[in-house]
Amino acid sequence: MPDVRPKIMIASLGTRGDVQPYVSLAGELNRIGVDVVVSTGEGFEDMIEQAGARARPVPVNYQALLQKPEIREALHSLKGMIKAARQSIALQRDVARVLWETGLDEKPSLILFNLKATVMTLVGRRLAVPTLPTALQPATTPTGDFPLPLFGLPAMGSFLNRKSFGVGRMLMKAGLRPLLNPLKLEAGHELAMSGSSIDGFMPNNQKALTLQAFSRALVPTPEDWSAENWQCGYWFTEPDAEYQAPEELARFLEAGEPPVYLGFGSMPSRDPGDLTRTVVGALEKTGQRAVLATGWGGLLKEELPAELSERVFLIDKAPHSWLFPKCAGIVHHGGAGTTHEAVRWGKPSLVCPVFGDQPFWGERIFRIGAGPEPIRQKKLTPDNLAKALKDLENPTYGQGAEAARQIIEQEPGARGTASRVLSLVPKDVT
Numbered sequence: 477m478p479d480v481r482p483k484i485m486i487a488s489l490g491t492r493g494d495v496q497p498y499v500s501l502a503g504e505l506n507r508i509g510v511d512v513v514v515s516t517g518e519g520f521e522d523m524i525e526q527a528g529a530r531a532r533p534v535p536v537n538y539q540a541l542l543q544k545p546e547i548r549e550a551l552h553s554l555k556g557m558i559k560a561a562r563q564s565i566a567l568q569r570d571v572a573r574v575l576w577e578t579g580l581d582e583k584p585s586l587i588l589f590n591l592k593a594t595v596m597t598l599v600g601r602r603l604a605v606p607t608l609p610t611a612l613q614p615a616t617t618p619t620g621d622f623p624l625p626l627f628g629l630p631a632m633g634s635f636l637n638r639k640s641f642g643v644g645r646m647l648m649k650a651g652l653r654p655l656l657n658p659l660k661l662e663a664g665h666e667l668a669m670s671g672s673s674i675d676g677f678m679p680n681n682q683k684a685l686t687l688q689a690f691s692r693a694l695v696p697t698p699e700d701w702s703a704e705n706w707q708c709g710y711w712f713t714e715p716d717a718e719y720q721a722p723e724e725l726a727r728f729l730e731a732g733e734p735p736v737y738l739g740f741g742s743m744p745s746r747d748p749g750d751l752t753r754t755v756v757g758a759l760e761k762t763g764q765r766a767v768l769a770t771g772w773g774g775l776l777k778e779e780l781p782a783e784l785s786e787r788v789f790l791i792d793k794a795p796h797s798w799l800f801p802k803c804a805g806i807v808h809h810g811g812a813g814t815t816h817e818a819v820r821w822g823k824p825s826l827v828c829p830v831f832g833d834q835p836f837w838g839e840r841i842f843r844i845g846a847g848p849e850p851i852r853q854k855k856l857t858p859d860n861l862a863k864a865l866k867d868l869e870n871p872t873y874g875q876g877a878e879a880a881r882q883i884i885e886q887e888p889g890a891r892g893t894a895s896r897v898l899s900l901v902p903k904d905v906t
Contacts, residue, residue: 482901483511485584486529487575488610489592491538493741493813495520497612497689497711497890498590503527504894513582515575515593532582534574536567565654572655579603585901588687589676591615594652597673598659606900607677610687612812613833616674617686617705618642619698625836628829638700648674685900691816691887693880694840708896709887710816715797725767728789732765734804735789736865739769740828740853741811748775756781757858759788762865767803769793805868810834810841810850819846819880824873826864828853845876 484505488498495516502512506528514524515532524531572595579587579599587607589596600607609616613625618641620634629640649672656673676684688707697707721729729735738755752768752775759766765787768775775790796817800806806818810827815837818825825847827838838850848867851860867873888896 481509481511482585482898483513483582484586484588484897484901485513485515485579485582485596486588487515487579487593487596488590489516489534489536489538489571490590491741492520493811494590494592494612496523496713496813498588498610499523499527499529500711500713500890501588501893501897502529504890505529505897508894508898510894510898513578513584515578532578534571534578536571569655569658573659575599576659586897588897591648591674594673595656595659597675597677598656600677604679605902606679606684608684608687608897608900609674609676610689612689612710613836614688614690614695614698615644615833616641617688617701619700621696621698621700622836625833628831628835645672645674679902687893687897689893690812691819691880691884693819693883694815694837694844706896708893709884709889710812710820711890711893712816712820713795713797716795719795719798721794721798722791725789725791725794728767729802732787734802735765735767735787736805736807736868737767737769737799737803738775738807739767739771739814740775740809740830741769741771741814751775751853751856754856754858754861756784756788758861758865759784761858761862763787764865767791767799805847805865805873807865807868809853810837812837815841816884819877820884822874822878822881824868824870824877826850826868828856830854844880845872846880847873847877 486498486502488494499514502514502524505512512529513532514529515534518533518537521531521533575593575595576599579596580602583603584605586605587596587600588610589607590610597607615624615626618638620637623629623632623637623640624644626644631637632640652673678684683704686705688705689709689711690707691709692707755768755775768788768790770790770792796814800817800823801821803823805824805826807826807828808814808818810829811834815825815827825841827834827841827847827850829835829838829850830853835850841847842849848864851864
């Protein structure tokens with residue numbers, strides 16, 4: 477018999493934090509009988525296949541890209557980001573074309589995409605299938621509650637907060653134009669229909685449901701959002717019951733009080749050596765036990781003094797869902813995934829943001845009482861980091877994080893989202 481399972485395509489471009497939650501959702505969709513295709517950058521194929529989905533990679537490796545000096549520099553200024561985006565326009569155009577061709581080849585029943593993969597709206601129009609935008613941060617739907625989170629703006633009042641989203645959309649559309657216009661010209665009039673590609677597509681001309689995949693614990697649902705904005709909660713990866721930690725790490729964790737975790741994920745720092753020396757200097761002052769994660773270049777192994785080896789353990793990476801429950805607090809860059817993972821386990825956080833939405837998440841952690849006031853990574857010193865690390869031990873921050881954890885437990889998450897998405901697949905394919 478031919479396979480009659482509905483097929484859903486997920487397109488999410490970016491670093492691990494932009495991919496892992498979508499793979500978690502793919503796993504839940506696969507569990508309830510959906511054929512899932514995930515298209516993203518190179519290097520995530522194993523993760524995707526372990527979730528029971530099929531990988532269709534596009535020709536870009538974001539880890540390799542982030543190791544380039546010019547890209548590292550770009551992450552630390554708006555001017556640098558604009559320059560890097562202009563320089564990579566040919567690469568972005570190639571990626572958009574591959575996503576377009578992959579979508580037409582797969583012919584899914586429904587499409588989900590993130591903000592970097594809005595070309596999928598054109599695919600949805602061509603195939604006449606529901607195409608739903610998704611967001612791991614509140615970046616696309618205007619609200620007066622806060623300004624657009626992507627540029628580190630301060631609160632400006634309800635009117636200007638809403639206007640900031642309009643400015644953001646103008647910039648997004650300007651950036652998308654050179655990527656999408658060539659495809660529109662080639663593909664025909666149906667792709668030139670009214671409506672922004674940012675907002676997805678529904679064959680019945682209704683507004684597409686937007687999956688707002690972040691927790692109400694951190695961002696209470698704005699009252700001025702319309703009904704098609706569904707705040708479904710973050711799509712967490714469930715702990716792997718079969719995961720075996722390296723023996724040395726397991727022994728370190730068992731040898732004393734729960735350590736503080738320090739790691740900056742996929743964010744390469746401007747000067748990894750200096751950042752590592754700052755972290756080491758702070759830990760020398762506090763005397764705390766710590767686990768340091770090098771990630772994609774934020775910290776350097778060779779800068780760790782031998783005399784700290786008994787109370788500071790260095791790792792390349794470990795599953796957050798396994799490690800964070802064993803830690804006393806989490807120090808991180810403020811990516812949406814790490815921020816949610818910390819409060820998921822009721823752990824207080826210190827956020828040291830670099831750019832983009834990271835300052836927003838740092839402010840949110842501080843606002844809900846789940847951690848100290850954030851410190852920009854470029855402003856870290858051994859003294860102010862040491863003070864914040866000791867402040868992180870304040871029990872009120874643990875209470876704030878625990879309150880957030882209880883809210884997260886009640887949200888739909890990946891499993892609830894999968895069920896609702898399946899209900900939107902056209903009936904003739906289920």
